[in-house]
Amino acid sequence: MTEPAAVEPDRARPRVDAFRAPKGTRDLLPPVSARHRRLVARFAELAGQAGYGEVVVPMFEELGVFSRLGEATDVVTKEMYDFVDKGGRRMALRPEQTASVVRAFVEHRPSTPWKAWYAGPNFRYERPQKGRHRQFDQVGIEVLGVDDPHADVEVVALAWRFLVAMGLRRVTLKLNSLGDAGDRARYSELLRAHFEAVAGELSPAARETLERNPLRVLDSKRPEDAAAIAAAPSILDSISAAAAAHLDEVRAGLDALAIPYALEPRLVRGLDYYRRTTFEFAGDALDGAQDALGGGGRYDGLVEALGGPATPGIGFALGVERILLAVEAEDAAADPVPAVAAFVVDTTGGREATVLCDALREAGIGADRAWDGRSLKAQMKAAGQSGATVAVIVGERELADGTAIVRDLRASEQAAVPRGDVIDHVRKLVSPT
């Protein structure tokens, strides 16, 4: 007798290759997603305490909003996710949020000082590597309408205090001033002359950058360019007396707060809107190429460039992924917070777990359970893995008695408790004070 042909449904159907997250993006799964959320919550708390209100701007804007970041910056020329929408408009996914916040300021004209904080994803078509993604998250603040150098100090200090609150200790604050608009242009020409004189020693990439924007050559991390960069004139010799006095006041403010910084005359930042104060935080536990935890500065001409009245502005953005990498590298992670306080184990079919979980959650106690009628042993194992400190156990006997066993998983002690007292009993164990 011949065997009937085996039906192999997987072969009969056309194969579909499994999809993956787009290059440069990541799915955030627990526990990483929880770390992101906690980071943003902590930032919101600190910003709120300092008088900042949350601003949520769209994830895409008209392309022109972002062109103001600088026609000669990589962010605009090479990395923009721009597209034409179905209405024929040229749009772009936001590569950062300062330009959008300023666009919102110009559109809504809130009274100044306007102190805004934000959090959310940004998009840059970069070459992905550790700590560099095509979709990445930032938290940041912007202050509009204040010239006062003490606002610069408040902004820098908020970022510093936040990084410290995240447990980071190995952070270097780099501080510089790019002077006023005229200073910057003058310095740019000095730099051009300097680099053109030694162009033969520069890397081809730096020579190309030099044509577009001499300031950006200072960003080069290539060893061939190091000597020419070290010999370059300092911007601090080119800035106006007013900009120099502003920088002195910022430095005095940071000293008064005992926030350490390194003066870095070669810090130019990757966006073109900066004037006067600029700063960056380097994570010293991270790889050199991706060690910028965040940065910011003044952008006193940006509001006008986006069609608003002359208004000074200053802010920063910090990279969420970079901070979490630094926290990991410094081993500074706070103890993981258990997702739930109680785990309900039900060996009577599952309905008791449904009722108890609902009652615990209604009482404000985080609770979880197992599914599909698993064995007592499997459910106790799941309770252990959940991170819960208490297990509430119901078997046939407890169901008949109208009780439940409440087990302290840390102390391995347990007691049979009348069903009506379970919530109070669990509450005492999970918050003993």
Ligand code: HAM
């Ligand atoms: P930015 O220096 O371009 O500044 O970005 C700030 C931070 O975002 C960086 O230091 C880094 O931590 C993170 N970041 C940037 N690109 C990526 C990427 N591809 N993958 C992962 N993280 C990244 C700004 O965005 C300005 N808007 C800051 C600012 C606010 N200036 C004034 N106000």
